[in-house]
Amino acid sequence: xxxxxxxxxxxxxxxxxxxxxxxxxxxxxxxxxxxxxxxxxxxxxxxxxxxxxxxxxxxxxxxxxxxxxxxxxxxxxxxxxxxxxxxxxxxxxxxxxxxxx
Amino acid sequence: xxxxxxxxxxxxxxxxxxxxxxxxxxxxxxxxxxxxxxxxxxxxxxxxxxxxxxxxxxxxxxxxxxxxxxxxxxxxxxxxxxxxxxxxxxxxxxxxxxxxxxxxxxxxxxxxxxxxxxxxxxxxxxxxxxxxxxxxxxxxxxxxxxxxxxxxxxxxxxxxxxxxxxxxxxxxxxxxxxxxxxxxxxxxxxxxx
Amino acid sequence: xxxxxxxxxxxxxxxxxxxxxxxxxxxxxxxxxxxxxxxxxxxxxxxxxxxxxxxxxxxxxxxxxxxxxxxxxxxxxxxxxxxxxxxxxxxxxxxxxxxxxxxxxxxxxxxxxxxxxxxxxxxxxxxxxxxxxxxxxxxxxxxxxxxxxxxxxxxxxxxxxxxxxxxxxxxxxxxxxxxxxxxxxxxxxxxxxxxxxxxxxxxxxxxxxxxxxxxxxxxxxxxxxxxxxxxxxxxxxxxxxxxxxxxxxxxxxxxxxxxxxxxxxxxxxxxxxxxxxxxxxxxxxxxxxxxxxxxxxxxxxxxxxxxxxxxxxx
Numbered sequence: 228x229x230x231x232x233x234x235x236x237x238x239x240x241x242x243x244x245x246x247x248x249x250x251x252x253x254x255x256x257x258x259x260x261x262x263x264x265x266x267x268x269x270x271x272x273x274x275x276x277x278x279x280x281x282x283x284x285x286x287x288x289x290x291x292x293x294x295x296x297x298x299x300x301x302x303x304x305x306x307x308x309x310x311x312x313x314x315x316x317x318x319x320x321x322x323x324x325x326x327x328x
Numbered sequence: 329x330x331x332x333x334x335x336x337x338x339x340x341x342x343x344x345x346x347x348x349x350x351x352x353x354x355x356x357x358x359x360x361x362x363x364x365x366x367x368x369x370x371x372x373x374x375x376x377x378x379x380x381x382x383x384x385x386x387x388x389x390x391x392x393x394x395x396x397x398x399x400x401x402x403x404x405x406x407x408x409x410x411x412x413x414x415x416x417x418x419x420x421x422x423x424x425x426x427x428x429x430x431x432x433x434x435x436x437x438x439x440x441x442x443x444x445x446x447x448x449x450x451x452x453x454x455x456x457x458x459x460x461x462x463x464x465x466x467x468x469x470x471x472x473x474x475x476x477x478x479x480x481x482x483x484x485x486x487x488x489x490x491x492x493x494x495x496x497x498x499x500x501x502x503x504x505x506x507x508x509x510x511x512x513x514x515x516x517x518x519x520x521x
Numbered sequence: 522x523x524x525x526x527x528x529x530x531x532x533x534x535x536x537x538x539x540x541x542x543x544x545x546x547x548x549x550x551x552x553x554x555x556x557x558x559x560x561x562x563x564x565x566x567x568x569x570x571x572x573x574x575x576x577x578x579x580x581x582x583x584x585x586x587x588x589x590x591x592x593x594x595x596x597x598x599x600x601x602x603x604x605x606x607x608x609x610x611x612x613x614x615x616x617x618x619x620x621x622x623x624x625x626x627x628x629x630x631x632x633x634x635x636x637x638x639x640x641x642x643x644x645x646x647x648x649x650x651x652x653x654x655x656x657x658x659x660x661x662x663x664x665x666x667x668x669x670x671x672x673x674x675x676x677x678x679x680x681x682x683x684x685x686x687x688x689x690x691x692x693x694x695x696x697x698x699x700x701x702x703x704x705x706x707x708x709x710x711x712x713x714x715x716x717x718x719x720x721x722x723x724x725x726x727x728x729x730x731x732x733x734x735x736x737x738x739x740x741x742x743x744x745x746x747x748x749x750x751x752x753x754x755x756x757x758x759x760x761x762x763x764x765x766x767x768x769x770x771x772x773x774x775x776x777x778x779x780x781x782x783x784x785x786x787x788x789x790x791x792x793x794x795x796x797x798x799x800x801x802x803x804x805x806x807x808x809x810x811x812x813x814x815x816x817x818x819x820x821x822x823x824x825x826x827x828x829x830x831x832x833x834x835x
Contacts (some may be wrong), residue, residue: 228341228381230450234347234443240375242436245351250428251356252421255406258388259368262398263352269391270348270375276383279457281451282459284466290387294394295478299485301398305405306492318409319421362649363593369642386688389628392635396642397671400664403645453809460627 233274240267252319254311259303266295337381344381348374361406381454386460470509528691529616529625540621542609545753545759550574552796560800578748587745593650598649598746604640604753608760611636615767616691618780629690630678633764637674637720640757644722644729647750648738659737662807663729668721669814671835674716678711678821680829681768687784690764694772703769705832708825710769712818717761717795721754724799729809762791 242261247260271288276286308318317323330516351371355364372395422428449463453459468476495501554570568737614629616622624630641663648660682688684705685696693702703710719726739750766772766787773780805813 228338230448231444232341232345233378233382235440236349236378238436238439239349239445240371241439242354242432243349243356244426244432245435246432247356249431250422250425252423253410255361255402255409256356256364256421256472258365259355259402262368263355263371266348266352266372266375269387270378273379273382273384273387273412275448277384278453279448282457282458282462284462285399285471287384287387287459288466288471290384292474292478294387294391294483298394299399299481301401302485302489303492305401306489308405308409309493312409317332321423362646366646367643385626385628386631389631389635393631396635396638397668400638400642402644404661456629475561499729518652 230278237267237271253309269293344374344377361410365403524727529620529622534623546755556800581748584744597650599747601753604644605635608756611760625691630689651741653741655734659729673822680826683829683833697771701771721758725802763788765791
């Protein structure tokens, strides 16, 4: 469980998250991709905190800010999904085309 | 005991880590939306378990708690906004698939390469430290500004989410086509009747 | 598991935990029968109440299990097992005597809260896996019900943790050696009882399995799986009773008698209160309960944590 192997797992999570966020058509699935990316970032944060900073408390605060980012992204994302569905009746990215040329 | 020396800890870490990545991949391969949501929850629970192994026990258990709630909320939204909630029809709703695979693989390779190539400082955690108490003192002490900002930001998010998703607009129900009154006085007379 | 983060860790406590779970489930069933007879006006028959849960369990074991069309074959039987495991996990962080617990971790109440939240996920999966409409509606009711009072439970438990200056249940019990928390924070125990009823799907808050949904999440379940579900519900009630006894009534603290006897007595008292509430309070409508939970109970929990914070100031 060295820092390198932990970062390997975190990189795997971020890679899968990037694949999901770029490839999915449905809004909620894209949000799941973002959640996976932030998951990987949180794991990397805790890995750095435990193995490279000797338990500096501000590392934990940074990870809590990461949790906050995840919560805000989920809340605002769902609110926007609901709003876009009411305004345009679209639940996939292919359904809205007002900004495509 | 150092977080990295025990064999059991290493085996547990590899088991949790590979399970987390595998469940993360399964999110985008299942047909059923509920299974996708709870595969993501399983991924998060495995990451939380790794955090507990690294002795960040408050962060790990708080992650269990928070992610269970978030995935429950997501399950509601998945079934509401996906046309294939029960997974009865096979579906593959992707676009720019090859580009996404390349981008994901490149991200993984780049970050993993950084993880192995860069010489990070090696200062492992002091085992006897009470990490939860340190976190508490830090949040309420020198990081109080962070705490206040978190509080205000979450309040703004709550208000914003409720406003954005509220059905009752300023001029009536959104389902009834809530629009402001027309600027033309004769049109307004007509609308009122 | 790094042992530095655990205050008390005893392998002998695991069989004790299992015995408490099984014994507690049987006791809940017996008390349920007795209270039912008292409330309905007939004379309580102790012998019958002692035999009836065993006979019902035997009947369910011999019953055939129903099948639905394309259920989720893995998650459907796993859901009651997960529910019971979460009840046991919640009870694992509670010490039975001084220094005797399965794993009295430093973040005990966060683990208990996480077990409670995962309970709603387990109930939802139980309803969804059956691939039947009313079961699915029951599953969604569990999410709705859960969101309405999970914040309540966390605020109440944080209020209890403040005088102990620790998130571990053992330290919370030790901090009550001067005064029980039920006296220090009077609002805490009633709110925690509401949470316990909801997490165990008991009495007034038995919304996911309710009669108007023709059984809800258990409507399509029969046979051994039904027995597992009823066992898991009662196990969760036992877990909440032991937690209420530890967090509010001083756990194993008490004069003359040994610690575990006090904890047993207090837990049985809490179980009796839960079972009585199940029989005396009618089932609420989901919308009405949600409105009450968010507009009345949540502000009361804020008040409780305010009282706890002010009282814990040095």
